[in-house]
Amino acid sequence: MVRVAAAASASDMQQLAQSEGCFSCHAIDHKKVGPAYSAIAQRYANNPHAAAILQDAILNGHQGTWGVIPMPAYAPDGYLNPHQALDLAKWILSLKPTP
Numbered sequence: 001m002v003r004v005a006a007a008a009s010a011s012d013m014q015q016l017a018q019s020e021g022c023f024s025c026h027a028i029d030h031k032k033v034g035p036a037y038s039a040i041a042q043r044y045a046n047n048p049h050a051a052a053i054l055q056d057a058i059l060n061g062h063q064g065t066w067g068v069i070p071m072p073a074y075a076p077d078g079y080l081n082p083h084q085a086l087d088l089a090k091w092i093l094s095l096k097p098t099p
Helices: 010-019 037-043 050-060 082-093
Strands: none
Touching: 010 082, 037 082, 050 082
């Protein structure tokens, strides 16, 4: 598992997402089981609470925003701590496609 510093780089975040299995359901630019990270970033681009919303979804799981398939929680058993989840959320939000 990758331990992330306060100023996590994009490559650190991609490596963390890979090590935690996030890419099993998500891809950066196309839908898999879950939505593409770029689609998530685009949907939340104008929401000032986006990072906190995504952090909560990562830690506690979520269902309904993108369909019926649930997002599993990554907080149990110490998979991710809140700081790592927030860093991942910020990284996902940075992946908004440019017009």
